[in-house]
Amino acid sequence: MKRTTLSLIAAVTALAAVTGFAAVSAPDAPGDTPARAAATLPVERTSLVCPAPSSSDLAETTYTAFTPATEGTGDKGTAQLLPATGDSADKPAKSVLTPKEPAAPVGTDRSGADAPPLAGTAEGRLAPGWAVQQTTEVAAGVGRGLQGLGCVAPDTDFWFPGAATDADRTDYVHLVNPDDSAAVVDIELYGKDGALESEVGSDITVKALTSEPVLLSTLTDEELTDLTVHVNVRSGRVGAAVQALDEKRGGDWLTASADPADSLVMPGIPEDATAVRLIAYSTGGSDADLKLRLASPSGSITPVGNETVHVKAGMTTAVDLGDITKGEPGSLVLTPSGTAVPVVAALQVVRGKGDDQETAYIPAARSVDTRATAIGNTEKGTGLALTAPSATTEVKVTASAGTEGGEAASETFTIKSGTTQKIELPVPSGLKGTYALTVEPTGDGGPLYASRTLTTDMDGVPAFTVQTLPDDRGRVSVPEAEQDLSVLQDRVLHD
Template sequence: MNRTTLSLIAGTAALAAVTGFAAFRTPDTSGADTAEAAAQLPVERTSLLCPAPSVSDIAETTYTSFTPATKGTAASGRATLTAATEESADKTDGASKGKGKQQAAKPVLAPKAPGTPATGDTSGADSPALVGTAEGKFAPGWTVQETTEVAAGTGRGLQGVNCTAPDTEFWFPGASTAAERTDYVHLTNPDDSPAVVDIELYGKDGAIKSPVGEGITVKAHSSEPVLLSTLTEERQTNLTVHVSVRSGRVGAAVQALDDKIGGDWLAASTDPADTLILPGIPKDATSVRLVAFTPGDADADLKVRLASPNGLITPAGNETLHVKSGMTSAVDLGDVTRGEAGSLVLTPTDKAVPVVAALRVTRGKGDKQETAFIPATGPVGTRATSADNSGKGTTLSLTAPTATATVKVTASAGSGGGTAVTKTYTIKQGTTQNVDAPAPAGRKGTYALTVEPVSGGPVYAARTLAATEEGVPGFTVQTLPDDRGTVAVPEADQDLSVLQK
């Protein structure tokens, strides 16, 4: 068998392994062009990583898992969320013959069926990072939310983060090494081999030298929290953190904790782009800070606009933002939303230069303040899901920056019972709407919201969870990019002529 034949077989086998599907059809002999668009098929495996939730002994954390019901999935499957270290134990036989396989720990949660949320709880400072795997019917669009309540101390309030897929590069504008801040970069390695990671810091004057941040080893099936203030002696209020992986892959998120005004998770910004959308600023925000960075060799000049319920407006005094190459820029926008729903829209004033950006949002006043972060994010795309919703404490924000869009929102059954409900909304061009999101009929427990564009332009979305404790307006915001529940699979033609070469 020659090399061409082996390559064909190997390529076909690889396609089938990834998608579980390969279509072969007899070529059309009519001479017509029979090329067809790639089919969109449900993914068969999804991996998610959840960072260790808190260093506080009084932290209470809830994990909520949800998979939207998807046509064309396998009849079977499973989804589990397990401590990262237990992944290693589950795969390790005894250290010597006769000891047998180690006992794996019980998963934090194990969903029973798509369409219904599953929840699990942990508490205290010793809760580990988690590694999640969903297969078969549980894989397409699998979403896990980590929500933590901390009653007092540094970072007190509500902290939330979507567990994310492992990757090799992350940008975090909005981090800090200021005296009042305690910021950690959490690195989680789900694989059997160590990962080697570099952490670079960029401040207002450019790159900050930090040999300590080079070549950080994250052991297999483990998590490594890296305190930013140990990487540099410089104290800067606004930093951009760049995480790049030399070998392997990791999940990464920044936990930003403030001594006085709470804290939250800072998720990675979407990849550098010349136009960015930061959706879902709470209408009662008392302070909004924009932090931006351009990794390229050219400066960026950005037009700053707010997509309000009535259209795009320009914040007075902050019409544009100049971002110097390799330097972190920040601007305080104050109470930019002025009591109305809003999303920030950044576009180039002239030359298109890729940037990353995030918002630090503050609610409340005086000693009753709480903060959260909104990174620039991608559009909803085909579908996006928000888990862990609770009726009055949930706000769903939808933005259509370039064209009017129609959107379908489905509230799942509750984790303890109920019936799914769907509503359709029209979001006018250039506006942001805090929609009256549906809740499941007869709801018991928490539920998920699934957003699906029906027609029109791209839609960006964010969900805010709010819970006021002792007068402090605790809140957290998660953006809703596409859930990547499907993958494009090209149709393969049968061509036996390659066997004769």
């Protein structure tokens, strides 16, 4: 018997033992079996991190967590949020929140400055679309007002246009490492004249299961009103967010801009915004020329005097847009007016006047492709803005039961092309506590962008926070595979 025949028999026997494939038959000829489409399945594990919410003794923080119901997840799952204080791996730690069921939000409160950073994981049926929100009220001092953050997924690359190191600002970039090994991070700063030299922004080690808050003013001697911060993780992964605190105008969390792209959308500028500032940075190594459009409730508008913006390569560009919304909610849409160049961008938004001003940030958002969730909503003081920049889209909005009781409610809305709509929210009947809002495009319309605004009055200060709602990426495409012995046969016969 020839050696190649013996090799083939041995290889097929070994393969049958591994795969459990008992019958050996000639493979189909190429093209006999049509290719199968990839299956879309629920994710089985989701990780999130939350930085320490505040260093103020006057801080009052509410944490909420929620997983929307997803088909095909089975009946098992766990989720927990543990302190990222470095000792979680050495001794048991109590979870801050422990959800039990999908579609059932849970919440808890924490007072003062000792609330720790958190790292959490959801698995099984609690993983697809798992979301965590921390909302903090600070009654006085630097950054007084309402600060909100949708806790972030660990990653290796983050862009934050909108930070500052001027005299009125105290900005920290918080780096949270959820893993069992250290991460190594570089922080790069870009101002109006280009990159800032910093000897202490490189090789920052974030130990396992810890958080590292980095004060931006320690990375440069320059006092700058508009900065772009680039967090580049060279080893491991972290969750990153910028806490931007102002001496006079409150503050909020600045989350990362959507991935660099030639077209961006910043959804949900409040109708009563008194000042709006655009901060942009070109990541593509070339200048970018961008058209500015405001998607209003009645259609797309070109702002007079701010029709275009030129963003120089490697430099942060800022443009004051004033009260661009003119009493109506809107979204800023950036598109290339010339050669397409990837950019990142964010809006700094101010409400109020004089000593009663408060600030929030709207970074360029990812689109809602399948589903997005906003949690920690209250019966009053919650707004949802939906934007369809290029084509009409139909959207289903579901309000969950409350953390302490109530029944879910749903409603479907049509968002016309080129508009932003602040919708009349469905509210759970018999609501007790806070609730979650789930946003789902229902048809074949164009891309959808969304943001949620929370507002409250704090002794005359119109406190607010805005969170953009990216797609929750709760499902993933899994290619369908089948055993093909022809590959093995071909390899053996040609040895």
